[in-house]
Amino acid sequence: MSQSPSQRPDTPCVAVCSTTFDDVCRGCGRTVNEVAHWVFMTEEEKTKVWERITAEGYPRRQG
Known part of the structure; x- marks a missing residue:
C-alpha cells in the first residue's frame, strides 16, 4: 500500500x-x-498486513 x-x-x-x-x-x-x-499490533505489523491485503484486492466495500 502506498x-x-x-x-x-x-x-x-x-x-x-x-x-x-x-x-x-x-x-x-x-x-x-x-x-x-489488531489493536495490539505494532505499526510495522499493521503495515505488513495492509500491504498483503491490498495486494490481494482488499478491503472490499459493498455497493
Missing part, C-alpha cells in the same frame, strides 16, 4: 465481517487472528 500509516484508516475493517464463519474476512481480508489482535 499510503503511509498516518494517511490510511485506523483499520481495514469495512463492516462486512465474516470471521465467525471464514478464516479470512470477506470484507477486509484479515485473518481471524489479525482481526482479534
Whole structure:
C-alpha cells in the first residue's frame, strides 16, 4: 500500500465481517487472528498486513 500509516484508516475493517464463519474476512481480508489482535499490533505489523491485503484486492466495500 502506498499510503503511509498516518494517511490510511485506523483499520481495514469495512463492516462486512465474516470471521465467525471464514478464516479470512470477506470484507477486509484479515485473518481471524489479525482481526482479534489488531489493536495490539505494532505499526510495522499493521503495515505488513495492509500491504498483503491490498495486494490481494482488499478491503472490499459493498455497493
